[in-house]
Amino acid sequence: MSIEQLESIAQAMVAPGKGIIAIDESTNTIKKRFDAVGVANTEENRRAYREMLLTTPQLHQHISGAILYDETIRQATQAGVPFTKVMLEAGILPGIKVDKGPQPLAGFPGEVVTEGLDGLRERLNEYVKLGAKFAKWRAVITIGEDMPSGTCIEANCHALARYAALCQEAGLVPMVEPEVLMDGEHDIEVCYDVTEATLRSLFGSLYEHNVMLEGTILKASMVVSGKSCPEQAGVEEVAEATIRCLKAAVPALLPGIVFLSGGQSDEQATAHLNAMNQMGPHPWPLSFSYGRAMQQAALKLWAKDMKGNFAEAQKIVAQRARENGLAALGQWQKAA
Numbered sequence: 001m002s003i004e005q006l007e008s009i010a011q012a013m014v015a016p017g018k019g020i021i022a023i024d025e026s027t028n029t030i031k032k033r034f035d036a037v038g039v040a041n042t043e044e045n046r047r048a049y050r051e052m053l054l055t056t057p058q059l060h061q062h063i064s065g066a067i068l069y070d071e072t073i074r075q076a077t078q079a080g081v082p083f084t085k086v087m088l089e090a091g092i093l094p095g096i097k098v099d100k101g102p103q104p105l106a107g108f109p110g111e112v113v114t115e116g117l118d119g120l121r122e123r124l125n126e127y128v129k130l131g132a133k134f135a136k137w138r139a140v141i142t143i144g145e146d147m148p149s150g151t152c153i154e155a156n157c158h159a160l161a162r163y164a165a166l167c168q169e170a171g172l173v174p175m176v177e178p179e180v181l182m183d184g185e186h187d188i189e190v191c192y193d194v195t196e197a198t199l200r201s202l203f204g205s206l207y208e209h210n211v212m213l214e215g216t217i218l219k220a221s222m223v224v225s226g227k228s229c230p231e232q233a234g235v236e237e238v239a240e241a242t243i244r245c246l247k248a249a250v251p252a253l254l255p256g257i258v259f260l261s262g263g264q265s266d267e268q269a270t271a272h273l274n275a276m277n278q279m280g281p282h283p284w285p286l287s288f289s290y291g292r293a294m295q296q297a298a299l300k301l302w303a304k305d306m307k308g309n310f311a312e313a314q315k316i317v318a319q320r321a322r323e324n325g326l327a328a329l330g331q332w333q334k335a336a
């Protein structure tokens, strides 16, 4: 695939007023989400839940793509239509999570490095055959006493760069996700410093590995106060700090940046994105790639009576997509 083709996929992912729905929870992670609402973590329940999300009427109006998990990209609707077919026909790009999750970083207690590079070329080629157009790899950076170490940042960014280069070789747009966790008592300044150092390291590694930025999307965490910090930064402060940090570390050539929600409430995630876009224009489109902030309200409702609440849950998915789509344009208004 040519760089022009990768570039046009990347641009479609961040088309005006559109963003991504992340439904790539691993079987372990979806268990946590299902446990919280009393749903058994069976393959059929996972399939039925993801069918509800992916067949939401008019989803494509505000959703450009969905990130799937290995199991999900092989699944189909109850009527037997592969999810990827449903998506491509609706104009929603199939994405795939390809990392194998974070593992303890030897020699650095409390820190993790994301694994999954072994055999990745072959797995990517298979995902392309299954219909994937982009891929995601999530690195996790933890803030704590003497953390993150430079070694942790470097090891994770090196892996992200190797993954991204393999994606482009296979014809997939890499979504590179270095998530700085919200957990901790640190203030927003600390989050700013760690996020800037991580992004600088990431773009240095991408450059060293000949990754073409024109065909790459950044999935970033916002610059926020630690979850347990007594002083919580407000919406304007988060938006201003996040923009400043991105401008300091992310090349303007990148086609777009999408954010993860990382444990923010639905309203916070939408309000932050909206505030950032109201401060524009910026060098890149800023949109969303939310998991929890797109799904949690719909999951709660669906879980009460899976079949009976199918259409009602879809209305909530559509509503969250619309709100975040408006926020991607800086046109969202908080409900009175």
Ligand code: 13P
Pocket: 022, 024, 138, 177, 260, 261, 262, 263, 289, 290, 291, 292, 293
């Ligand atoms: P959250 O929006 O729930 O953080 O999930 C996004 C994601 O894909 C994390 O990898």
